[in-house]
Amino acid sequence: MTASVQNSVEPLPFSYDAIVDALVDKGYIIVDDFLSQELTQALRDEVNELNSHGIHRAGVGRGGELQVNDDIRSDKTHWLDGSTDAQQRLLAQCDVLRNEVNRHLFMGLYDYEAHFAVYEPGSFYQKHLDAFKGRSNRVLTNVIYLNDEWHDDWGGELAVYDEVDELIERVLPKGGRAIFFLSERFPHEVLKTKKQRLSIAGWYRINSSTGSFVDPAR
Ligand SMILES: O=C(O)CCC(=O)C(=O)O
Numbered sequence: 001m002t003a004s005v006q007n008s009v010e011p012l013p014f015s016y017d018a019i020v021d022a023l024v025d026k027g028y029i030i031v032d033d034f035l036s037q038e039l040t041q042a043l044r045d046e047v048n049e050l051n052s053h054g055i056h057r058a059g060v061g062r063g064g065e066l067q068v069n070d071d072i073r074s075d076k077t078h079w080l081d082g083s084t085d086a087q088q089r090l091l092a093q094c095d096v097l098r099n100e101v102n103r104h105l106f107m108g109l110y111d112y113e114a115h116f117a118v119y120e121p122g123s124f125y126q127k128h129l130d131a132f133k134g135r136s137n138r139v140l141t142n143v144i145y146l147n148d149e150w151h152d153d154w155g156g157e158l159a160v161y162d163e164v165d166e167l168i169e170r171v172l173p174k175g176g177r178a179i180f181f182l183s184e185r186f187p188h189e190v191l192k193t194k195k196q197r198l199s200i201a202g203w204y205r206i207n208s209s210t211g212s213f214v215d216p217a218r
Pocket residue numbers: 117125130143157158188189190199201
C-alpha cells in the first residue's frame with residue numbers, strides 16, 4: 001500500500017461535526033492539527049518563497065478605499081488563487097467545512113477567500129472586527145497557522161475578546177492549528193510578534209449582491 005493511500009484512510013484528527021457544534025454553542029473553536037504537518041509545511045514553503053520575492057503590505061478597507069495603515073496592521077499579505085497543489089488541497093478542505101456548515105446551520109456560505117500573511121518581528125494587527133453587522137458578506141473567519149514551532153515567549157498570540165470586550169482566548173500560532181469564529185461577534189488582535197509569524201487568514205462569505213452592485217469585491 002502506498003503512503004498516500006494509507007493517509008487517505010487515516011481518521012482525521014478533528015471532526016467537522018465538532019466544529020459545527022462549537023460554532024452553534026459558543027461561536028468559535030480552536031482546532032489543533034486542522035492541517036496535516038505535510039500540508040502545513042508545503043504551505044509554509046510557499047509563503048516563504050513568496051516572501052523572498054517580496055509580498056505586499058496589507059491594506060485596511062476594501063476596493064477603492066484600500067489603504068496601507070501602519071498604525072492598524074503591519075503584516076504583508078498575498079491572496080490564495082488555487083494555483084498550486086498545496087493551495088488546492090487547503091481550499092478543498094475548507095470547502096468541506098463550508099458544505100458541513102451549510103448542511104447543518106443553513107448559513108448560506110457560498111464562497112471562501114483567503115490570504116497568506118507574514119508578520120515580521122515587531123508586526124501586529126490592532127483589535128478589530130472582521131465584519132460589522134449587516135455591512136459585510138464575511139460571516140465566518142478562519143485563521144490557520146503555518147510556523148513549524150512557536151514558543152510561549154515569542155508573542156504574536158491572537159487575542160480574542162467577547163461581545164463585552166473580555167479577553168476569552170490567547171491563541172499561540174502553532175503550525176497546523178486553526179481557529180474558526182463568527183466574524184461579527186469577536187473583536188480580536190494579533191499581539192506584537194518577536195519572531196516571523198506565518199498564517200493564512202480566510203473568510204467564508206454569503207452572497208449579498210443587490211441590483212447592479214456586485215458583491216464581493218476585494
Ligand atoms: O493572524 C491572526 O491570528 C489573525 C489575523 C486577522 O485578524 C485578520 O487578518 O483579520
